[in-house]
Amino acid sequence: MNPDLIVGLAIVVLLLLMFMRVPVGLALAASGLLGLLLLRNVRIVEATAESVPYTSTARYAYIVVPMFILMGTLANQSGLASSVFQLASRALRRLPGGLGIASVLTCGVFAAISGSSVATVASIGPIAVREMRARGYEPRFAAGIIAGAGTLGVLIPPSIILVLYAIISGEQVSAMLLAGFLPGLLSIVVYSFLVVFRSLRAKIEAPVPAGVGVGRGGAATGDAGSAGAPDMEITKDVALSGVGALLRIVVVFAIVIGGLYTGFFTASEASALGALAIFLLALVDGRRLGLRGLLTRLKDAFSEAATLSSMAFFVVMGAAFFSFFLISARTPARLSDWVLSLGVPGWLVVVMLLALMIPLGMFLDSLSCLLIIVPLAHPIITELGFSGIWFGILMVKMVELGMITPPVGLNVFVIAGAVKDITVEQAFRGVTLFMLGDLIIVALLFLFPWIVLVVPELAGVL
Numbered sequence: 001m002n003p004d005l006i007v008g009l010a011i012v013v014l015l016l017l018m019f020m021r022v023p024v025g026l027a028l029a030a031s032g033l034l035g036l037l038l039l040r041n042v043r044i045v046e047a048t049a050e051s052v053p054y055t056s057t058a059r060y061a062y063i064v065v066p067m068f069i070l071m072g073t074l075a076n077q078s079g080l081a082s083s084v085f086q087l088a089s090r091a092l093r094r095l096p097g098g099l100g101i102a103s104v105l106t107c108g109v110f111a112a113i114s115g116s117s118v119a120t121v122a123s124i125g126p127i128a129v130r131e132m133r134a135r136g137y138e139p140r141f142a143a144g145i146i147a148g149a150g151t152l153g154v155l156i157p158p159s160i161i162l163v164l165y166a167i168i169s170g171e172q173v174s175a176m177l178l179a180g181f182l183p184g185l186l187s188i189v190v191y192s193f194l195v196v197f198r199s200l201r202a203k204i205e206a207p208v209p210a211g212v213g214v215g216r217g218g219a220a221t222g223d224a225g226s227a228g229a230p231d232m233e234i235t236k237d238v239a240l241s242g243v244g245a246l247l248r249i250v251v252v253f254a255i256v257i258g259g260l261y262t263g264f265f266t267a268s269e270a271s272a273l274g275a276l277a278i279f280l281l282a283l284v285d286g287r288r289l290g291l292r293g294l295l296t297r298l299k300d301a302f303s304e305a306a307t308l309s310s311m312a313f314f315v316v317m318g319a320a321f322f323s324f325f326l327i328s329a330r331t332p333a334r335l336s337d338w339v340l341s342l343g344v345p346g347w348l349v350v351v352m353l354l355a356l357m358i359p360l361g362m363f364l365d366s367l368s369c370l371l372i373i374v375p376l377a378h379p380i381i382t383e384l385g386f387s388g389i390w391f392g393i394l395m396v397k398m399v400e401l402g403m404i405t406p407p408v409g410l411n412v413f414v415i416a417g418a419v420k421d422i423t424v425e426q427a428f429r430g431v432t433l434f435m436l437g438d439l440i441i442v443a444l445l446f447l448f449p450w451i452v453l454v455v456p457e458l459a460g461v462l
Contacts, residue, residue, distance in 0.1 A: 001039075003039060006039050006329060007035065007329050010031045010038075010322075013030070017031065023314070024367060024368050024371065025314035025319075028315070028319050029321040032326075033321055035322075035329070052324060053317050056316055056321075060268060061268055064158075064267050065163055065313065065316075066306075066309035067271035067272050067275040068158045068159075068274075069309050070279075070302070071113050071114070071278050073119075073300075073305040074275075075110065075113045076122075076301070077282070077301045078286075078297075080113075080249060082124075082127055083244070083245035084110065084245050084246055084249065085127060087243060087246065088101075092105075096196055096199045097198070099128070100132060100137070100141075100196075102128075103132065103145050103195075104191045106124050107120050107121075107149035107150055108185075108187075108188045109249055110249075111152040111159075112156050112157070112252075112253045113158070113253060113274075116153045116154075117150050117151050117403055117410075117411055118410065118414055119153065120152065121146055121147060121150035125143075125150070126418050128146055129142045129422065139421070139422050141198060141430050142422075143416065143419065143426060144430025144432070144433060144434060145191075146411075147404050147414075148437065148438075149188075149191050150411045150414075151403050151411060152187055154399060155187060155393075155400060156181070156184035157178065157180045157184075158257075159180060160312065161370065161396055162177055162179075162392070164312070164316070165374060165392045165396065167316060168319055168370070169378040171388050172389075174260045174459075176392055176393075177256075177260060179393050180393060180396070181257065183393050183397070190437045191434060191437055194436075252277050257270075261458075261459045263459065282298065286298070318371075322375070332378075332380075333379070339380050346384040347446075349384060350446070354398050354442065354446075357369055358401065358402070358405070360373070361398065361399065361403075361405050366400075370399060378391070387462075389456060390452045394445055397438060397442045401435060401438045404434060406428050411431075
């Protein structure tokens with residue numbers, strides 16, 4: 001059978017299995033082994049099935065995956081997101097759209113230790129949406145802010161998606177993590193600008209006059225007399241709690257990213273030390289819960305981390321099967337030769353590959369898009385002379401767009417599920433503005449690659 005026909009059949013089988021809700025790792029492994037069976041023979045399939053599960057996962061560098069996941073689950077159990085949001089909302093309450101900006105900043109800060117968009121949305125969404133609605137935000141706008149800003153979890157390091165891209169493409173893990181730093185900050189700035197723009201147009205959340213605090217639920221309260229005193233005391237407690245939570249996050253982030261930037265730690269060492277740091281902080285914070293409460297919290301965090309890590313490595317294993325099949329069929333090399341023979345400008349090829357992520361993201365989850373496209377696109381991009389690191393960040397931004405694009409925008413479904421009186425339709429309408437923001441960010445990163453590459457270059461990992 002013609003190799004191109006076999007590859008096409010394997011991809012069709014892969015997509016069908018994914019549409020049937022078969023786990024991504026299993027779908028990749030099944031379609032890859034089927035393609036290999038049609039391309040070679042049963043003995044090759046048996047040998048591959050025996051060797052790939054070990055060779056694709058038994059690498060010391062991959063320790064970053066469970067360590068980063070553990071960081072996220074411990075942070076999620078500790079309530080850091082809620083404390084940081086309360087601090088940011090009070091610090092920014094006099095700005096137009098201040099609560100929305102606080103939500104964006106909190107998503108960015110929490111993303112710096114969680115590495116997961118879903119965890120970011122689920123942790124910050126309920127409290128932030130409730131506060132924003134109390135201050136006059138439309139339900140769809142409040143939900144759109146959280147769903148859109150929650151995508152920062154896959155871009156701001158430490159990010160599991162960045163690590164998986166590095167594993168699949170063969171790029172250096174530390175370079176990918178550092179490359180996401182400035183694009184993550186740029187995303188926060190663009191999202192905050194969009195929140196201010198929308199707030200001014202809709203005339204919601206006018207700045208709070210000096211001398212007026214914000215009480216529970218976001219209601220304005222005076223500071224004079226006995227009626228205002230309790231809220232001012234609550235604000236002081238919240239501020240102290242928020243500063244403490246922010247300092248904890250800064251410490252963990254400094255250990256991971258600071259160690260990578262200075263070259264003092266490798267990515268594996270930085271991830272392990274970051275996980276240890278947040279574990280010790282969880283022990284300190286958990287003292288108020290008592291021994292039973294602390295052990296329950298740690299058990300939940302470690303159990304969730306074990307489950308997610310197993311899923312991640314199962315996906316890596318499935319991707320290895322599928323990639324081995326594609327390489328055996330010489331698909332990346334022949335596809336690269338074909339693209340180069342077209343004679344079109346290299347930048348146009350990059351645009352076409354990125355544009356392909358939009359329809360894929362409408363129907364497949366973000367990780368599936370990454371696993372399908374990277375083995376095919378990365379060899380083409382590097383052959384054209386572009387940086388695989390730069391292209392990886394662009395792809396991750398397009399993955400972010402897929403996380404808020406109908407009909408399978410995962411972040412939108414998460415926020416609609418976390419906040420009971422907001423429908424999926426409302427959330428999708430509210431997130432449209434942030435889809436435009438993501439496209440603007442992708443355009444800026446495309447036109448100015450130095451935004452992506454400058455930090456890894458300064459750190460000496462490129």
